[in-house]
Each structure stands twice: as structure tokens, then as C-alpha cells.
Amino acid sequence: MILEVDNLQSGYGRIPILMGVTMGVAEGEFLGILGHNGMGKTTLMNTLMGHLPTTGGSIRFDGQDIAQLPPHKRSRAGLGLVPQGRQIFPDLSVHENLRMGMAGGSSEDLDFLDEILTLFPRLQRLLDRRGGALSGGEQQLLALARCLCGRPKMMLLDEPTEGIQPSILEEIVDTLKVLRTRGLSLVLVEQNLDFIAALSDRVLTIQKGVITGQMAPEDLKNPELVSEFVGMTTA
Numbered sequence: 308m309i310l311e312v313d314n315l316q317s318g319y320g321r322i323p324i325l326m327g328v329t330m331g332v333a334e335g336e337f338l339g340i341l342g343h344n345g346m347g348k349t350t351l352m353n354t355l356m357g358h359l360p361t362t363g364g365s366i367r368f369d370g371q372d373i374a375q376l377p378p379h380k381r382s383r384a385g386l387g388l389v390p391q392g393r394q395i396f397p398d399l400s401v402h403e404n405l406r407m408g409m410a411g412g413s414s415e416d417l418d419f420l421d422e423i424l425t426l427f428p429r430l431q432r433l434l435d436r437r438g439g440a441l442s443g444g445e446q447q448l449l450a451l452a453r454c455l456c457g458r459p460k461m462m463l464l465d466e467p468t469e470g471i472q473p474s475i476l477e478e479i480v481d482t483l484k485v486l487r488t489r490g491l492s493l494v495l496v497e498q499n500l501d502f503i504a505a506l507s508d509r510v511l512t513i514q515k516g517v518i519t520g521q522m523a524p525e526d527l528k529n530p531e532l533v534s535e536f537v538g539m540t541t542a
């Protein structure tokens with residue numbers, strides 16, 4: 308297991324949101340977590356990355372206890388977050404946004420950036436464009452590429468489909484599938500059933516800050532099963 312989360316708790320001030328999340332991710336696995344709005348998906352991602360403090364339980368990543376480490380140390384350990392809403396720098400160019408994701412500006416780093424860009428032909432054509440002038444889908448591709456600049460072993464991907472056209476969604480699915488063949492591990496939180504089914508090896512469901520079940524991706528076609536675990540019938 309590259310990630311082992313045991314009885315994880317966190318929240319905002321005194322408001323508890325994660326009520327004891329337990330889950331594991333194998334090296335190279337793509338794990339999907341399906342849940343409705345407000346069920347704790349973003350809270351889980353931000354707690355795993357260290358943007359929210361862990362108030363109980365443990366997080367082991369790549370053999371190390373990271374639950375009390377600050378975000379930059381988790382990032383150095385190989386964890387990368389692509390946040391909900393993308394958080395692109397709107398006034399910086401695509402190229403500058405990508406440089407912000409790199410540890411430094413050495414020639415080795417720039418070669419690595421070129422290597423990453425081979426996976427994102429659409430971004431190659433937009434390198435000089437302002438981040439804020441990109442479409443939602445293009446911004447999502449940029450956020451993925453920027454995360455990869457930090458050389459993560461595992462990517463945490465928070466609701467990438469939000470506000471994105473279907474044509475770019477397919478491109479994102481294809482890009483992530485290539486990354487899987489290169490050994491990346493992924494935790495994807497989503498409410499889009501098709502997207503999560505297309506990418507996940509295994510799907511957990513989350514309701515009110517607890518994991519309520521586990522489903523195979525093909526089970527997501529069964530509305531009754533989805534409704535039972537997630538409390539919703541449509542994406």
C-alpha cells in the first residue's frame with residue numbers, strides 16, 4: 308500500500324467533518340471516491356495534503372507517517388494535489404504557471420517540463436496564453452500538468468469534471484490512463500459517475516464524512532446500488 312489512512316478525522320474549527328475515514332491505496336492503483344455535494348470529499352483531499360489539520364487517526368504515505376507534516380513536506384514525499392477549482396494563476400502565462408509547479412529552474416527541470424508537455428499537446432499550443440484566458444477544461448489540463456511538475460508518486464484529484472465540456476473530459480481521461488501506465492497512483496474524488504467509472508480500479512463511496520461502501524466501477528451502472536451507498540441516482 309502506498310497510502311494507508313486509518314480512522315482519519317478532521318474538520319473546520321470545532322465542526323467535525325471527517326468522522327473516521329479508513330482506506331488504502333495500492334501502488335499504481337487508481338481509487339475513485341464517489342460522493343454527493345458536501346459529503347466531505349474536498350475536506351478529505353485537503354486533509355491528506357495537509358491544508359487542513361488532522362484531528363485524529365493516521366495517514367501513512369510511502370512508508371512514512373505524514374499526518375502532522377506541513378503540505379510542502381508531503382509534496383516532497385511524493386504527494387500532489389490538483390485542487391477543486393484548479394487554482395490557476397490567472398495573470399501568469401501557461402508556461403509560467405507550469406514553472407510555478409517545479410522545484411527549481413535548472414536545465415534538468417526544463418527538460419522534465421518538456422517531457423510532461425508531450426502528454427499535453429493542447430497546452431503546448433497555449434504556452435504564452437494567460438491562465439485566466441483558458442477554458443475550464445484547458446485550465447484543468449494545466450492544473451494536472453502543473454501537479455506533475457512536482458514529480459508526484461500519487462496525485463489527489465478533486466472534482467476535475469466540474470464545469471468542463473465532454474470533449475475535454477475524454478482528453479483528461481486518456482491523459483490519466485497514460486499516467487497510470489507510468490506507475491502513478493491516484494485518488495480521485497468525484498460525483499460524475501461516467502468519469503469515475505472510466506478511470507477507477509475500485510470505487511469507495513462517502514457520505515457525511517464516512518466511507519459507506521465499496522463498488523466495482525461497472526457497478527456504477529446500477530442506479531439502485533449507487534443510490535444505496537451514495538444517496539443519489541444521477542451524476
Ligand SMILES: Nc1ncnc2c1ncn2[C@@H]1O[C@H](COP(=O)(O)OP(=O)(O)OP(=O)(O)O)[C@@H](O)[C@H]1O
Nearest residue numbers: 319322324342343344345346347348349350351466
Ligand atoms: N471552510 C469551511 N468552514 C466550515 N465548514 C466547511 C468549510 N468548508 C466546507 N465546510 C463544510 O464541510 C462539509 C463538507 O464539505 P466538502 O467541501 O468537503 O464536501 P464535498 O464533498 O467536497 O462537496 P463539494 O462538491 O460541494 O465541494 C460541508 O458540510 C461543508 O459545508
